[in-house]
Amino acid sequence: MEYFTELGHLGLFISAFLAATILPLSSEVVLSALLLNGLSPTLLVITATTGNVLGSLTNYALGYWGGIPLVKKWLKMSEDDFLRAEQRFKKYGMLSLCFAWVPIIGDPLTVIAGVLRIRLHWFLILVTAGKLLRYVVISYIVLQVS
Secondary structure, eight states, rough: HHHHHHHHHHHHHHHHHHHHHTTOOOHHHHHHHHHTTTTOHHHHHHHHHHHHHHHHHHHHHHHHHHHHHHHHHHHHHHHHHHHHHHHHHHHGGGGGGGGGSTTTOOOOHHHHHHHTOOHHHHHHHHHHHHHHHHEEEEHHHHHHHH
8 A cells, every 4th residue: 555655646746747837637637536545635735736836837947047939949839828828927917826727827827927037936835825725625526526
């Protein structure tokens, strides 16, 4: 069981990390499966949140150090995607980072935050808060339904 637990946490961390990048992956399925197999909800939420925040931090770093040209090339963000993310960010401000977990819009928001050089501590606080809350809610729903 300990081996399964370690592999489960590693798999969840990797899936959460990759899901926070532009790759079309979902860590929620992995989290749900592990919850249904009796692993600790608290540790799973911490693992998923950590991986997902680090994935978003990778996007931030790409935007921060790579700038717009590199972001468009590496992340294959179209001009429209980039402009929409920038408009959302400017409209809603830094609080939009609480929604970095939302599919399609979240990843570009974290890249834009890097390009705009949002202070790292605010980035980490807001992104972590949003992602943590999402994983807590998902875990609660999965455990209540099962």
